[in-house]
Amino acid sequence: MSTAAPGAFRAPRRGRPGPRVGRPAGLLAVLLALTVLTGCSNAEPTLPEATRTTGGDVGAVSTAADGVQEITLETGDDYVFTPDTFTVAPGEVRLTVRNTADQLTHNFLFTAGKGPAEISEQIPVLAPGESKTIDFSVTAAGDYPFECSFHVALGQVGTMTVSG
Numbered sequence: 297m298s299t300a301a302p303g304a305f306r307a308p309r310r311g312r313p314g315p316r317v318g319r320p321a322g323l324l325a326v327l328l329a330l331t332v333l334t335g336c337s338n339a340e341p342t343l344p345e346a347t348r349t350t351g352g353d354v355g356a357v358s359t360a361a362d363g364v365q366e367i368t369l370e371t372g373d374d375y376v377f378t379p380d381t382f383t384v385a386p387g388e389v390r391l392t393v394r395n396t397a398d399q400l401t402h403n404f405l406f407t408a409g410k411g412p413a414e415i416s417e418q419i420p421v422l423a424p425g426e427s428k429t430i431d432f433s434v435t436a437a438g439d440y441p442f443e444c445s446f447h448v449a450l451g452q453v454g455t456m457t458v459s460g
């Protein structure tokens with residue numbers, strides 16, 4: 297009666313394949329190259345990908361039951377209004393700006409002295425996650441530039457056209 301030593305019948309361990317150096321290294325090189333490329337093309341501070349969820353009510357001018365033209369703009373963790381141009385007819389406008397950012401605070405105002413007429417209504421501060429609405433009326437046709445005054449130097453501007 298012989299007792300096999302424990303483990304005697306254990307199959308020999310298969311050697312795990314060693315780390316494959318060739319492919320991952322190649323991939324790494326490509327990723328590195330991409331990082332360098334994108335890094336060079338943009339000198340602005342690194343921010344998360346834009347968090348906006350453009351769609352639905354954003355960007356389209358619609359007319360409410362009370363005849364007011366409604367438009368929603370979005371902004372996020374970048375320096376863009378979406379849309380940055382829209383057109384309304386003379387009359388009442390209800391404009392909503394939604395800030396879908398996690399980090400950036402924006403505002404909204406019509407650039408003083410640039411449009412055919414002054415529009416004094418504005419959104420002085422729009423914190424991350426906030427949405428605010430202003431109502432105003434327009435009569436004079438033409439282009440009304442607007443901006444986020446915090447980021448106007450970074451190009452966060454747009455134009456409302458009054459036409460018709």
Ligand SMILES: [Cu+2]
Binds near residue numbers: 401
């Ligand atoms: Cu801004």
